[in-house]
Each structure stands twice: as structure tokens, then as C-alpha cells.
Amino acid sequence: DTEVTQTPKHLVMGMTNKKSLKCEQHMGHRAMYWYKQKAKKPPELMFVYSYEKLSINESVPSRFSPECPNSSLLNLHLHALQPEDSALYLCASSQGTLQGRRANTEAFFGQGTRLTVV
Amino acid sequence: KQEVTQIPAALSVPEGENLVLNCSFTDSAIYNLQWFRQDPGKGLTSLLLIQSSQREQTSGRLNASLDKSSGRSTLYIAASQPGDSATYLCAVQGNTGFQKLVFGTGTRLLVSP
Numbered sequence: 001d002t003e004v005t006q007t008p009k010h011l012v013m014g015m016t017n018k019k020s021l022k023c024e025q026h027m028g029h030r031a032m033y034w035y036k037q038k039a040k041k042p043p044e045l046m047f048v049y050s051y052e053k054l055s056i057n058e059s060v061p062s063r064f065s066p067e068c069p070n071s072s073l074l075n076l077h078l079h080a081l082q083p084e085d086s087a088l089y090l091c092a093s094s095q096g097t098l099q100g101r102r103a104n105t106e107a108f109f110g111q112g113t114r115l116t117v118v
Numbered sequence: 119k120q121e122v123t124q125i126p127a128a129l130s131v132p133e134g135e136n137l138v139l140n141c142s143f144t145d146s147a148i149y150n151l152q153w154f155r156q157d158p159g160k161g162l163t164s165l166l167l168i169q170s171s172q173r174e175q176t177s178g179r180l181n182a183s184l185d186k187s188s189g190r191s192t193l194y195i196a197a198s199q200p201g202d203s204a205t206y207l208c209a210v211q212g213n214t215g216f217q218k219l220v221f222g223t224g225t226r227l228l229v230s231p
Contacts, residue, residue: 043162109164
């Protein structure tokens with residue numbers, strides 16, 4: 001099973017709302033990622049979690065708040081977003097490191113959440 | 119800073135043709151390179167992963183090659199089918215920095231019946 005599941009598939013939210021995006025994988029991967037993709041552009045990295053610890057934050061505004069409650073789950077909490085934050089949000093996972101050495105790092109992506117901020 | 123470029127940006131071919139998609143990167147210090155397929159409005163599907171020590175990988179009608187020293191990779195698709203129509207993205211992972219994928223600009227492929 002190489003599936004990464006994201007919910008919801010579509011989300012429309014107002015600028016004062018609070019919502020969360022969810023991501024789940026059961027491949028035993030210990031690295032999980034959030035990417036943002038604008039229309040006709042490549043994905044851009046937002047956050048990386050390794051062994052449930054935040055290891056990379058690509059200078060993302062604080063209105064985006066990631067959380068990794070366990071090795072299978074990754075959340076992205078959204079608050080006070082702007083219309084320009086409308087995009088496809090992609091979650092990915094990979095095996096991560098193994099005993100301090102980089103293991104097979106093939107990344108698997110979910111189907112994304114299409115977010116519209118109104 | 120790593121920059122990844124894909125040529126052509128768009129490609130339209132009739133069914134049955136063999137075709138080549140190109141990916142170039144500016145920093146040759148990569149750990150691996152991965153090719154993905156993306157259908158409109160959907161997520162990314164991993165096609166092939168090439169480690170930096172490898173020169174090519176094959177999966178079915180797909181063959182990807184890597185020339186790390188010249189900063190280039192190609193994705194060869196044999197006997198193209200309408201179902202191959204999608205955007206193809208290459209992404210490189212550097213030797214430093216924790217598992218950050220830097221994506222290319224993508225090639226939009228349309229295969230006509």
C-alpha cells in the first residue's frame with residue numbers, strides 16, 4: 001500500500017474561519033511533508049516533519065500551523081487566511097532516515113486538498 | 119540555490135509516438151531525482167526514482183536516465199497513449215538539507231487518439 005490519504009478533498013473557508021487539513025499514511029514512513037501548489041506552478045515545500053518533530057519550516061506565515069500527533073498523521077491548521085492562500089495543498093511521506101543514515105527517500109503524495117479562501 | 123528546468127513546457131503528439139521529456143538542474147550535488155505525473159487538479163503519482171549512483175531506471179513503457187555531471191535527466195515514453203496525457207514533473211533532492219524536493223517547471227503532455 002503506497003497510499004497517502006488527504007481530507008477533505010475540497011475546502012472553502014472565509015478569512016476569519018479556522019479549519020484543518022488532515023493527512024494519513026500507513027507505510028511506516030517517518031518523514032512527512034506539506035507542499036503548496038498554485039495553478040500551473042510546481043509544488044513548493046512548506047514543512048517537513050521527521051520522527052514527529054518539525055525539521056523544516058520554509059518561512060511559512062504563522063497563519064499556517066502544522067502538527068504531527070503521531071507517525072501516521074499530519075495536520076495543517078489554518079487560521080485567518082488570505083485569498084492568495086488559495087491553492088492545492090499536498091501532503092507527502094517518505095521513509096526518512098534509518099539509524100541516522102538516509103534510507104530510500106522516494107516520496108509518495110496524496111491527492112491534495114483544493115483550498116479556496118473567500 | 120538549486121534550479122530545475124523542464125523542456126518543453128508543453129508537448130502535443132499523436133498516439134503511438136515515442137517521446138522524450140527533458141529535465142535539467144543547476145547543482146549536480148544531488149542525492150536522487152524523481153519523476154512524477156500529475157493529472158489536472160490531482161496529486162502527484164511517483165513514476166521513477168533514480169539514485170545519484172544510477173544512470174537509468176525503467177518501469178513498463180517508461181525509461182528515465184540521469185547524467186549527474188551534466189545536470190540532466192530524460193524521461194522516455196514509448197508508444198504513447200491518450201491515457202499518458204498529464205503534466206510530468208521532475209524533482210531533485212540535494213545531498214544537504216533534509217529531504218527537500220526541488221521541483222521542475224513541468225511539461226504538459228497531450229496525446230491525441
